[in-house]
Amino acid sequence: MPQFITKPKMGSHLIGIYLLSFLLLIFIFYYHWITGIIMSVLFAISLYYSIHKEKQLVDRTEEYISTLSYRVKKVGSEALLEMPIGIVLYSEDFTIEWANPYMSQFTEDETIVGEQLAFLSPNLISNMKDKQDSFTLKIEQYDFQVLNKKDERLLYLFDRTKQVQIQNRYKNEQTVLGTIFLDNYDEITQNMDDTAKSQINSRVTSILNEWSTLLGIYLKRTSQERFLAVMNKQILEELEKSKFEILDEVRELISDKNVPLTLSIGIGVGSESLPELGELTQSSLDLALGRGGDQVVIKDQEGKVRFYGGKTNPMEKRTRVRARVISHALKELVKASDQVIIMGHKAPDMDSIGSAIGVLKIAQANDVESYLVIDENDIDTGVQRLVEEIKDIDQLWSHFIDPEGALDIATKNTLLVIVDTHKPALVQEEKLIQKTDHVVVIDHHRRGEEFIEHATLVYMEPYASSTAELVTELLEYQPSNLSLSMLESTALLAGIIVDTKSFTLRTGSRTFDAASYLRSKGADTVMVQKFLKEDLDIYVKRSRLIENTNIYRGHVAISLGENGQTYGPVVIAQAADTLLTMSGIEASFVISNRADGRIGISARSLGEVNVQIIMEKMSGGGHLTNAATQLEDVSVEEAHDWLKEILEEYFEGGDPE
Numbered sequence: 001m002p003q004f005i006t007k008p009k010m011g012s013h014l015i016g017i018y019l020l021s022f023l024l025l026i027f028i029f030y031y032h033w034i035t036g037i038i039m040s041v042l043f044a045i046s047l048y049y050s051i052h053k054e055k056q057l058v059d060r061t062e063e064y065i066s067t068l069s070y071r072v073k074k075v076g077s078e079a080l081l082e083m084p085i086g087i088v089l090y091s092e093d094f095t096i097e098w099a100n101p102y103m104s105q106f107t108e109d110e111t112i113v114g115e116q117l118a119f120l121s122p123n124l125i126s127n128m129k130d131k132q133d134s135f136t137l138k139i140e141q142y143d144f145q146v147l148n149k150k151d152e153r154l155l156y157l158f159d160r161t162k163q164v165q166i167q168n169r170y171k172n173e174q175t176v177l178g179t180i181f182l183d184n185y186d187e188i189t190q191n192m193d194d195t196a197k198s199q200i201n202s203r204v205t206s207i208l209n210e211w212s213t214l215l216g217i218y219l220k221r222t223s224q225e226r227f228l229a230v231m232n233k234q235i236l237e238e239l240e241k242s243k244f245e246i247l248d249e250v251r252e253l254i255s256d257k258n259v260p261l262t263l264s265i266g267i268g269v270g271s272e273s274l275p276e277l278g279e280l281t282q283s284s285l286d287l288a289l290g291r292g293g294d295q296v297v298i299k300d301q302e303g304k305v306r307f308y309g310g311k312t313n314p315m316e317k318r319t320r321v322r323a324r325v326i327s328h329a330l331k332e333l334v335k336a337s338d339q340v341i342i343m344g345h346k347a348p349d350m351d352s353i354g355s356a357i358g359v360l361k362i363a364q365a366n367d368v369e370s371y372l373v374i375d376e377n378d379i380d381t382g383v384q385r386l387v388e389e390i391k392d393i394d395q396l397w398s399h400f401i402d403p404e405g406a407l408d409i410a411t412k413n414t415l416l417v418i419v420d421t422h423k424p425a426l427v428q429e430e431k432l433i434q435k436t437d438h439v440v441v442i443d444h445h446r447r448g449e450e451f452i453e454h455a456t457l458v459y460m461e462p463y464a465s466s467t468a469e470l471v472t473e474l475l476e477y478q479p480s481n482l483s484l485s486m487l488e489s490t491a492l493l494a495g496i497i498v499d500t501k502s503f504t505l506r507t508g509s510r511t512f513d514a515a516s517y518l519r520s521k522g523a524d525t526v527m528v529q530k531f532l533k534e535d536l537d538i539y540v541k542r543s544r545l546i547e548n549t550n551i552y553r554g555h556v557a558i559s560l561g562e563n564g565q566t567y568g569p570v571v572i573a574q575a576a577d578t579l580l581t582m583s584g585i586e587a588s589f590v591i592s593n594r595a596d597g598r599i600g601i602s603a604r605s606l607g608e609v610n611v612q613i614i615m616e617k618m619s620g621g622g623h624l625t626n627a628a629t630q631l632e633d634v635s636v637e638e639a640h641d642w643l644k645e646i647l648e649e650y651f652e653g654g655d656p657e
Helices: 012-031 033-082 101-106 124-129 161-172 185-189 194-215 233-241 246-256 274-290 320-336 350-365 381-391 403-409 431-435 467-475 486-500 509-520 525-532 536-547 569-580 611-616 636-653
Strands: 086-090 096-099 134-139 142-149 154-159 175-182 218-223 226-232 263-269 295-300 305-309 340-343 370-373 415-419 438-443 457-460 549-552 556-560 587-593 599-605 626-631
Touching: 012 033, 086 101, 096 101, 124 134, 124 142, 142 161, 161 233, 175 233, 175 274, 185 194, 194 218, 194 226, 194 233, 194 246, 226 233, 233 263, 246 263, 263 274, 274 295, 320 350, 320 415, 320 438, 320 457, 320 467, 340 350, 340 403, 350 370, 350 381, 350 415, 350 467, 350 486, 370 403, 381 486, 381 525, 403 431, 415 431, 438 467, 467 486, 467 509, 486 509, 486 525, 536 549, 536 569, 556 569, 556 636, 569 587, 569 599, 569 626, 587 636, 599 611, 599 636, 611 626, 611 636
Parallel strands: 263 295, 340 370, 340 415, 415 438, 438 457, 556 587
Antiparallel strands: 086 096, 086 154, 134 142, 142 154, 175 226, 175 263, 218 226, 295 305, 549 556, 587 599, 599 626
């Protein structure tokens, strides 16, 4: 009998009435016995009738309870067996002891009793051992919400397949906007006749239309060099799986005509607001173009960015006109400020110091007080030699200032010029960015996800060999009273030489033009070699790094620093450069401990391997052929394993996501 049903009993109020009546009869007998006999007879009849009725009520109630108890048991049994919820009892060793018939429809076997829980799903036992009381699980093509009753060793499985399908359909049908931009279109077609221009337009449009039709993308040409693409999330996932092969198709087709035309694609995803999607799309395209083009950038509502492509060196797109315009704009900003503060990145190299000195000369040529930020405790040997030479020239050294001093003098009307980096976390003093309303960024690195926001002027040219090259061109369009000393021009030339590895990497015709200009201003190549000379102990350290090198996939060199031994960033970079000169090596990676407790990785390639994308997967960045990263809370071995996973994905999938 169910616990909530109890057997009826005689009411306590009836017993009280009978006792009271009995006392009343005694009282009547005492005063008038005849009346007492009559009342006793009536009382007896009344008592008999009441007991009889009470018994009938009890019998009827017991019969009802018995019937109800049976029905409840029957319903409970049927519910247990026929309820559309999976119920599984399991033993201490995770063997299935009993399961209701509902579970049989999800497996091909007639019964699952006696099987291990892993028979239903390989992840089931691990989820239970993780002490999760509720979790999701996939059995065959079905999705379940599992409720685990540990004390009873009981599982409830709720089928959520239709719900998941609806959620997936909603996600897959979310609107995605994209903008496709034809890189270098104006430069390529400006000297073409109408027939040749029409042929290029026709062939590119044909490729893009076939591609969009095949995938179900709505494509609309909005200008000669720009297309609007509308798709959904499912189509985007297919494109990501294929690593956007359309980039290669366009590049290969146009290459047959010896015309360097490529695509840049910016995609916005994750927002229900179409205006916001449009902003994400434009932001993604700007990022793709800022990184040199020939790639896809996808940005979602949360600001997360994914990169595809970028396998080729960016084509040289700048013109003398653009350099003159930027130089004029910089001059106007300098003249409108009360002072100029210039800073490069942490642990500055020759390019950072040289380009900063060049900007310092621009400010001086426009008669504006200027300062160069440098931390003497955070420079390597080569830069230290340059600084020692600068200290001998009071007129130049008096404009050098430490980060604390720069913070003290900075105002809202100060012009802050950042060179050789665009990431706020890498600058000499990040707080300076917040102290002024006017920031200029001059950099030659490919634009990364992290960027200095709200910059007044941005001059980023990822095809340039170095920031020193860019600044040298800007110097040529400054007032005629600008004069470079031998040491100043040598510092700029040293920046170009270091970043091009003595004009062997990322060197264009404009690089030699800049070097020629600096040479005409008295740049001393012998002094550059003096700055770049290395100490014997550094040479030995680098040799030990090279000695601990393994070859991966036949053409990638990976070197690991010795445990307990720290290496400076310059030594790590030099080791990577040296490995790249070895026969058969197309890319090199050097991993070692740094003095600051982090793990440093320097990556180099000859262009076939995009080390920038690989380093970005490890929170770093750089160029196609020159990149690096610093990692925290990992060991050299763990960093090595992570790098190999990314390399495996890169070579198997074409390039990492």
